[in-house]
């Protein structure tokens with residue numbers, strides 16, 4: 001038992017210790033036994049003062065589970081801080097803002113902001129996915145409330161580094177940079193068992209974001225969980241063929257299965273500590289507090305010789321991309337990539353011909369647009385734009401177009417989660433989380449197109465605000481010229 005309780009924020013900034021959190025799943029249903037167990041376990045953790053926080057999941061797998069706020073209040077009262085997993089999947093920006101007011105008011109200041117898994121069946125059937133804000137925008141909202149209202153949020157975010165392809169990996173790292181630029185003060189990595197990926201994430205953070213804490217994920221891997229992760233049923237979590245084979249073989253060995261699972265978790269703890277992570281988040285189904293304590297104590301004992309454990313976590317698929325192997329931009333090979341580049345160049349040329357101020361025909365186009373604007377032609381013109389962009393870019397008619405900034409691939413229609421600021425964590429081997437094996441993640445296509453034209457950094461540097469729904473079903477072309485006019489008028493008035 002530790003002498004005094006140390007908060008998550010304080011523990012993350014003390015070089016003499018690892019910040020330790022335990023991830024719990026309160027579950028579904030009105031009187032689910034898990035909810036009672038979560039509170040009991042949190043009370044044990046609070047008494048022992050070894051952990052610095054309890055993280056509470058938000059409808060994992062997209063299946064509705066109990067809202068965690070009342071439970072979080074009870075956990076806080078027991079003497080340990082809760083960390084709320086805050087997802088954007090089923091709330092629009094108004095609901096998110098209301099939630100944040102309520103959370104701040106209740107003293108629940110630790111947030112782990114994430115996109116969220118795609119909503120699955122609820123009691124009433126398939127839910128409508130919302131995703132009005134993405135994780136980057138939600139972090140900005142929390143940061144705005146911190147500045148304007150002294151809300152006091154300590155917000156963090158998630159990164160999924162265990163990706164196979166260059167495009168997916170880079171999309172994760174670019175989004176990580178945006179999350180940090182938008183206010184994330186700590187980062188928790190997703191589940192995976194590839195030590196090279198763990199190491200490169202730690203090095204990246206130390207180099208680029210030395211003041212942002214990094215927490216590694218240690219999951220007590222049972223056979224059913226390993227099978228689910230291997231089958232890509234838990235978005236972002238990766239178990240390779242080799243690891244699954246090993247866990248299946250272990251499952252038929254005589255002796256205590258759980259002891260072996262806890263030992264693997266303790267070894268991973270030791271490795272992450274050795275790789276200089278600032279904290280460890282421990283998770284797993286059906287854990288008792290004593291299991292968590294055992295992982296920590298064993299992990300600490302093993303950490304002195306963590307190098308000898310590295311080969312035990314070298315589960316990489318052949319051909320996996322690593323940051324260390326990244327080449328200077330040279331363009332992807334293959335016909336698919338060539339096709340994407342040609343498409344991008346064609347659309348860029350068309351866009352610049354019409355919208356670039358320095359284009360020869362720009363003054364004429366601007367005059368024509370002005371004539372159309374507010375005339376009887378406006379409605380027909382708006383539908384004409386919708387028709388053209390519907391055929392060429394699967395336009396969804398939001399009126400707040402970012403096509404020209406995202407390689408002319410529409411996030412509103414082509415991404416099931418409508419992500420404007422980069423990929424969610426759920427893609428697997430290049431495929432979209434929601435349509436595995438059917439549709440590529442749009443950020444794979446966007447990255448590939450931009451990489452060939454050496455513009456991929458737009459995915460890292462450019463922040464996109466949430467879609468302005470006031471513009472819904474208006475012409476984004478007319479909106480562009482209107483906005484130009486307003487900006488020029490403002491300048492003249494100054």
Ligand code: SF4
Pocket residue numbers: 414415416417418419422423424425426427431432433434440441442443
């Ligand atoms: S397209 Fe990419 S970002 Fe969108 S939901 Fe699918 S995996 Fe996530």
